[in-house]
Amino acid sequence: MTLIQMQPRSADANPGHRTAVEVMDAGGPQVCDDMSVEVALAVMAAARTSRLVVCDQDDQRIGLVTRTDLTAVRDSGAHTDRVRLRDILGGTDRQPHP
Structure with a gap:
């Protein structure tokens, strides 16, 4: 079973103008x-x-990962139900994007 960790967002959170580091540090679904x-x-x-x-x-x-990332993978011809988020990230060396 995969666990999901939810954290409340701050009231002043503005996701429109954040850097990748700010997004990674922000609360939200993990x-x-x-x-x-x-x-x-x-x-x-x-x-x-x-x-x-x-x-x-x-x-x-x-x-x-964003909805756009996941939708592109799901809609690709190579997608199977065995594709995991780690496969999309390509290991821990990948830098997150905003």
Whole structure:
């Protein structure tokens, strides 16, 4: 089972003008990197957000995925139900984008 960690947003949060570091430091839905693309999209829909912070098994933040990222992967011809968020991030070396 994949755990989801929710954190409340601050009242002054303005996601329109944030750097990648600010996004990674911000509260919001955090999910484990072993979550599938389909489940991540469902979490986004339920949380009413367009991005998820991805954490590894040590609960370290390793990246950020957006609805656009996940939709592109889901709609690609190479997609299977075995694709995990870690596969999209390409390992822990990937830098998150805003």
